Amino acid sequence: MKRKVFDLSGWTRADSHVQTVTHLPGYVIVDFRAGPVSRPLDLLSFGRVFRLLDTGYRWLRVHPHGAGEGVMGHALTVQLNAQGVPIQLYIDIHGGEGVTESGLPWHDDLYLDVLGQVDPLSWKVTGVEYIDQDELQEAFETGLVSAGQVEASYAEADRVRAALLAGVFQPLQVARDYLGQQTRP
Secondary structure (H helix, E strand, O other), X not given: OEEEEOOOOOOOOEOOEEEEEEEEOOEEEXXXXXXXXXOOEEEEEOOEEEEEEOOOOEEEEEEEOOOOEEEEEEEEEEEEOOOOOEEXXXXXXXXXXXXXXXXXXXXXXXXXXXXXXXXXXXXXXXXEEEEOHHXXXXXXXXXXXXXHHHHHHHHHHHHHXXXXXXXXXXXHHHHHHHHHHHHOO
16 A cells, blocks of 8 residues: 555646645545646546646545544545536545644555546536556555455445445535535625
């Protein structure tokens, strides 16, 4: 596994940005807003190319917190365009999590990720796909993760998929509540 800290402040694609960290009961939210972007980011998913980063785009990381090291879990990143419309949901599957001394969330990445396609008006999840299965397989073959971790990764991804499609994925509701509070006077 590789430990990742969710901190986009050094991201060279964005010439400037604002990144804030908010601690809520059970969650850490990292809100990254890109200023001018020198290199937009596009990704092929759900059979088409999506622009995930450009000038004015926002990435909102909703990181459930409290389970700790060695506990299977997940963390959500909502990718929004410059108008605040959700483009895609990106869920990291991990084998443990925590918060750094500086307050940023970290997780022990298990390589497998879940993408959610979302209706821009209702925020209803209309499609789900898994990505980076090849990275998980390579990590297994090189001894970075065990067979049990591979199995647990897919089980966690299946739970996330079911919750997304049923409309009961709690981190998504936390994101919507947070974004709603940001637009209130």
